[in-house]
Amino acid sequence: MGIIAVSRELAALGDETARELAQTLGYHFVGKHALEERIKSFGIGNQKFLKYDERKPSFLASFSQDRDDYLHYLKTAIYTEAEQGNSVFIGRGAGVVLKNMPGYFSLFLASPLNIRIERVKSYFQCDERRARQIIETSDKNRAGFHRYFFDIDWRDPGNYHLSLNTGIFHPADCAKIISQFKDRFFSPESEKQNAARLKELILGQQVKHCIRYEQEIPIHFLEVSVSGNSITLHGVANSQALVDAALNATVRMTGTDENPSTVQSEIQIVREYSIMP
Secondary structure, eight states: OOEEEEEEOTTSOHHHHHHHHHHHHTOEEEOHHHHHHHHHHTTOOHHHHHHHTTSOOOTTGGGSHHHHHHHHHHHHHHHHHHTTSSEEEESTTHHHHTTTOSSEEEEEEEOOHHHHHHHHHHHHTOOHHHHHHHHHHHHHHHHHHHHHHHOOOTTOGGGSSEEEETTTSOHHHHHHHHHHHHHHHOOHHHHHHHHHHHHHHHHHHHHHHIIIIISOOOOEEEEEEEETTEEEEEEEESOHHHHHHHHHHHHHHHOOSSSOOEEEEEEEEOTTOOOOO
C-alpha cells in the first residue's frame, strides 16, 4: 500500500487537490470526516477531537489528560485508515505521524496571500479585512498545532518531498505532477513493507491503550515501539512496581506460545513524579 500525506495552507485548494489525487490514482481519501468518524468509533466524543483539531492548545489545555488522549486516538485512527490500503491523507498531522513509512510521499500546498484572500472572501462571503483575520488565525493554529504536538515547523519545505503553488497549479495539474513521481516512492516491495510496519504501529497503540486506558497503569508519556517480535516500553513511572505491572500487562496481551514476544522496558523511574490531571 502507498501513502500520500498532503499538508496545506488555508485556501490553498488542499482538499480539492487531495481528492483529485486520490481519484487519479484510485487511492482512498482520508480527510477530517473520516478521522472524526474513526475516533468516534473508539468511543471518544466529538468535543475532545474538535478541541485540539489543527489547533494549538491553550495553556491549561496543554497540561490536560485530554491532550494525551487526543494524540493517542488520532495516531490510532491514522494508522487504522492507512491499513485499509493505498491512501491520500489531508492535514491532521498525518504527514508527521506517517513520515517513516517505507512507501510514503509528502506534499505541501501554498498560495500567494492575495489569492488566498480572494478565495476566503468567496468561501465565507466576507470582506478583505475579515478574510485576512481568518487566514491569520488558521495559519497560527496550524503552525502551533504542528509545533506543539510534533515539534516541527509546519511551513519548512524540508519537511516535505514536494511543495506546490496552487496559485499557479490547478488541483488536476498537481495530481498529474505527483502521479509522475509515484513510481519513485512506491514499489511492490515498499508497499509490502508498509503493510508490515503498520501492523507493528497498530500493535504499539493497542499495547499503549491496554496499559493506560484498560489497566489504568500510570506510566506517564508512555510510548510503545514494536519491531518484529520485540516490544519496548518508554515513559516515566513512580516505581518499579508500576513498570512491572506494565510489562506483565504487555506480556499477557501479546504473548502466545506459538509466537512469543520479547518485551522490555526503557521506562525511567522518577520518585514522586506527578502530572496535572
